Amino acid sequence: MIRVETPRPHVALVTLDKPARRNALDLPGFRALSRAWRDVAADGARVAVVTGVRDFSSGADLKTFPDDVAAALRGGELPEHLWGDIHGAILRDRVLPFPVVAAIEGICFGAGFELVGATDIRIAGDTAQFSTPEVGRGFMASGGTVARLPRQIGYAAAMQVLLTGARFGAERMREWGYVSEVVPAGTALDRALDIAELIAAHPPAAVRAIKRAVGEGVRGTLAEAYAIETRAADELL
Template identity: 40%
Template sequence: MSTAEATTASLLVGELTDGVVVLTINRPDARNAIDLGTARAISRTFDLLDSDPACRVIVLTGAGGHFSAGMDLKAFRATGERPVDERRGAFGLVREPPHTPLIAAVEGAAVGGGFEIALACDLIVAAEDAVFGLPEVQRGLTAAGGGLLRLPSRIPYHLAMEAVLTGRRLSATWCAEQGLVNRIAPPGAVLDTALELAMEISRNGPLAVKASKRVVIESGNWSAQEAFARQEVIVDPVRHSADAREGASAFAEKRAPRWTGS
């Protein structure tokens, strides 16, 4: 991946280190609200990273102490612009997140579309004082960027319904207690904690990680009768891969595996 190609003023792409890359939404003056240009940059960058075999985990964060306020309301009021990428949907990811594992590193607020972005990620690391929420109903709107679809499958139904219908803010501690947040970190230490988690993932076989993510996501739509057959289509190529042989050899030889992604 060419960092220079992917980087824009509103989305910073870090160097790929040990299979992990950090994407930073860089609009701190707007609390990292997403405009159409940023949504398209996010989508385009995910395309590049998904096609790069060296990239094993993506960490998404925000600049200036906030994750994201969601849609750029100033742009919407001025021109009616909505941050919807043609293929990946709102904010450049909620309809089609990347195939590569994606971790949200949340400092400050992840509300409205910002919460929907976090919900589209595979894992969430949050600061102790971070806040989440879907306040759209308080403004006469609905959370149409995946919040109404994803939240009820992540926490108990009645708690999700209360959060949606009241629009109240949710503390990081409460979210962690409900299993919505993977790890809590002190303010200012969220990115380091997310990178530790990303490195733990990146040490595993990349083919196996991507296939496992795909099964977890897609199996929600499978019937019990077809589930194992459909899973086999995804996992069997991994079983016959060079990485699978390397994993077995590394275990027998008591050494770290040398993955090739093939």
Template identity: 40%
Template sequence: MDHRSDHRTGTEHLTVARQGATMIVTLNRPEAKNALSIAMLVGLYDAWLAADADDTVRSVVLTGAGGSFCAGMDLKALAGAGMDGERYRDRMKADPDLHWKAMLRHHRPRKPVVAAVEGYCVAGGTEILQGTDIRVAGESATFGLFEVRRGLFPIGGSTVRLPRQIARTHALEMLLTGRPYTAAEAERIGLVGRVVPDGTALDAALDVAERINGCGPLAVEAVKASVYETAEMTETDGLAAELKRGWPVFGTADAKEGARAFAEKRDPVYRRA
């Protein structure tokens, strides 16, 4: 599949490309199973900002190069050893939270993010995964939070987010045993939404993104925002917040276009208005 690269963004460990209205963000350090480096984290954060700033981008697909998603933190690379990291040290000093924002711990893009997982998606990889909205995995993918096995803490948000995304018993088993999980197990406990044949996760994620792209962008972004905004509210407060977000969508030109296109039996042309 041919993806048009965007040379204005990305780093040596993070590539950005476009397919129609979808931005494809690829963790690109395959020789290290895409373990996180400073160059990768800076590129990731810049990609999230670029996607949200560009109204022609309606969805983002996050994937990894070379048959892996992300094997977690590379402590040597994150220490800035050698050439890698030195170029970006000023960026990291200027924003001490940049790495958390890159990993979607402190930052939530307004555009939907679909994860396409092949191979290893462990430790920091599983933590980044929890910041994505929709998740597709190849059948041989491996998941897990290995930190406790090394006497460490999964500080990328997993002790907070994982029990809110899957049943607490499954979250605690994953957190406290540090064992690997197969893609089938990840799907069964709800960590990923769909398992597909190996090598097809990216195509499957792009199909999901293309369906999102065909919907009204203002509606899509308002729906995503409402889901996260109301997650910890009482039902009464959540329903009130939903009305506040939802009603303005009905008054948009895009809403009128959607109804008109349905009546005229054609595809709608949305203009974010």
């Protein structure tokens, strides 16, 4: 269900392709997506775009995912290996050296929401819908969103998303800063590829240095961020 292509020079396109299940990720799907990110990094892509067929993703496939996880653990798979694959798929513990642009159409729920939250630039069709519905099922998002979302859109907005499990439109998510741009429905992928192609045309060392400096800098104080920026700029020069 995971396809990897190179539609533009130095741009990798990672597509979730299981539209009959609205691109829900079962355990093999999580593992395939985790492998795809490793392959894209090994192939030397300068930028990646991630999208889904018709919808972005409805999240984990609850028809099979819990039973598959339980079966893997009963079969002796180490929890850290199992969850390493799952978290690696949605980039919770994997920091890619190149930028990732998300192209979002349709629904973006659960694990799909968590994957988008780990990307660098997010383009949404104007009919896209976003939700973290886990709370309504008695559990919580655990792929990085609880830790990351308050830092991205602010405390109150993050709590509204996480605690209500409600659906939010693309324009509201843009207002909160979760989405970079809202475009007409059906055009998010073209816009994302255009942005990725523009980035890929720049010297890759500069692009990677900016991503590294920003990613490290937002985790500390402003003074620490200045020091990281200076070190990265000096190394680049």
